[in-house]
Amino acid sequence: MNIYDIAREAGVSITTVSRVINNKENISDKTKLKVESILKKHNYTPNAFARGLMSSSIKSIGVITVDIRKQHYAHTAFTIEQDFSKLGYSVILCNTGGKTTESINYFKMLMEKKVDGIILIGSIFNDQKVKKYVSKYVKNIPIVLANGHLDVDNGYSVLVDDFDGIYRCVEYLHKKQHTKIVYIKDMETYSAERKKEGFIAGMNQYGLMLDETSISEAVHGLEGGYEAVEKLIATGKEFSAIIFGEDITAVGGIKKLKEMGWRVPEDVAVTGFDNSIFAKCCEPELTSVDNKVETVASLSAKMLHDLIEKKEVSSTIMIRPDLIIRKST
């Protein structure tokens, strides 16, 4: 059922039908009503491809993330989808799995499908090849990074000050008289790097003892945190507080601590990052940096929409995180 069929049945031209569909002016109420009734009768839906062919847009955006199974990303993607859906756009979801080839293929696909814009969630896009590809070929599509980092010309970003988040963990623990603080860093991302820098800056600021044994690495996740603490204890390193780069890793760490007979927070204070549901599942509940998922997501969506509508936008928005104090410190 296309516009010709409708026009024929209504005894008018396709132009008239098109006018009715798109609520244009210069239509008599009488014809309008007649056409509308036939439209409804056949439950007519316009062909989006033909529309797209004219306007070279089908009102859609691409959302690329490493893995939507990660709570934080899912939360971000959800908010973005909801916001854009209200604006009449649909969202194409892409999970790269962190792989270069996949990432580039997703960009290609999104370009073929002529999305109006792209949002990148998370900071796993610093692969040189990806960067090169994007800055070379994806020139005319606006890109917004939600909590990510990517040096390209058309790259705008909304991010949380990860540096500040961890810095304030140190500050808070220092106020609580902790002097032996260690940091467990997970994942090789830009964000993780910034967090580490925040830790170092904080430790230096408050004159706390800091050397290479103060920072250890963990595979991201529950098991990662568990193993990292296991290793840390094995080294004999003394500490009264652990700062983790992510909640879920902290939960794994606490698990190990408790197994070893350490009490939290009496023997060791622990902080996490994300203020996710894991912080509340945990026992004791986890003090965590709230990195404002929804705010970041909504601002990213708004920014991309502004870019699509050619409005002026500032290239970077930085959000200050909050420290949520709970029972683990």
Next chain:
Amino acid sequence: MNIYDIAREAGVSITTVSRVINNKENISDKTKLKVESILKKHNYTPNAFARGLMSSSIKSIGVITVDIRKQHYAHTAFTIEQDFSKLGYSVILCNTGGKTTESINYFKMLMEKKVDGIILIGSIFNDQKVKKYVSKYVKNIPIVLANGHLDVDNGYSVLVDDFDGIYRCVEYLHKKQHTKIVYIKDMETYSAERKKEGFIAGMNQYGLMLDETSISEAVHGLEGGYEAVEKLIATGKEFSAIIFGEDITAVGGIKKLKEMGWRVPEDVAVTGFDNSIFAKCCEPELTSVDNKVETVASLSAKMLHDLIEKKEVSSTIMIRPDLIIRKST
């Protein structure tokens, strides 16, 4: 840069270019190479809309869920996206929030964009209006329900036997000499109903005491489980084991139990459902019904793809869940 520009620059016709792009036969290696070099030079990508106009398909599917923030849905959506991505399809993500109007709008949008198929994740689509709309208008698009339920002609489904999952919890607890078992049901879904029936069947099968006080309701989630246990204890009901309809609700319940000084599993045994990460975060780790997220997701994807390719498929696939024993029982 369109196919005409390429043709002009290569000194051939658009047909030839089209042939090269689509790897058709009857092309001399010489022309093929020449065209390919120009294609690469301009990083030409065909216009998907024009293609879609011809084939009336743009190789995409819709994935509709209530809320991608729910771990289980995110996991399912992830697997589906990965599987379809490998087949050259892209995925449009829709979160209905459980609202009727939104749901219908998403169906409309997916039809306009002429997706090749739709997967519904979860069992929150039993709204009468939605059902009516779908069975009336979405006739020619194959629909697969991943762990969901919807009575429509073109609705195929892959689901986990929720009934059996809970039934086996009862069976297991009975073997462990529990006689006073209660069930905490959350959410008003088809799935939740089936679980409840499994509980009743199990209790009857093993001659365990069962009345209206054996089943209580909880709002889904951490707080929901917490409050449900609070209320349960307040009623004075005696119990030695609690079966929960979802892991996260169980985690909330255990939290309350521990606060009240009950030991798990010594004083109360607890089981969850989903075998999610929450089961492993929990202390003690949670015995949980593994409802095979990935299997369900992959089979749903395969089923939809088969339907798209007009292959024969059985209308329902039922997966048997596993009971994963951990320390909470």
Next chain:
DNA sequence: TTGTACGCGTTATCAT
């Protein structure tokens, strides 16, 4: 092996 010309369904332009 290669090219011409038409159709896909819509919107926009110009004429009536």
Next chain:
DNA sequence: ATGATAACGCGTACAA
């Protein structure tokens, strides 16, 4: 207020 027709970019039957 309404209509005829071009244009969007591609695939393809048919012609050469």
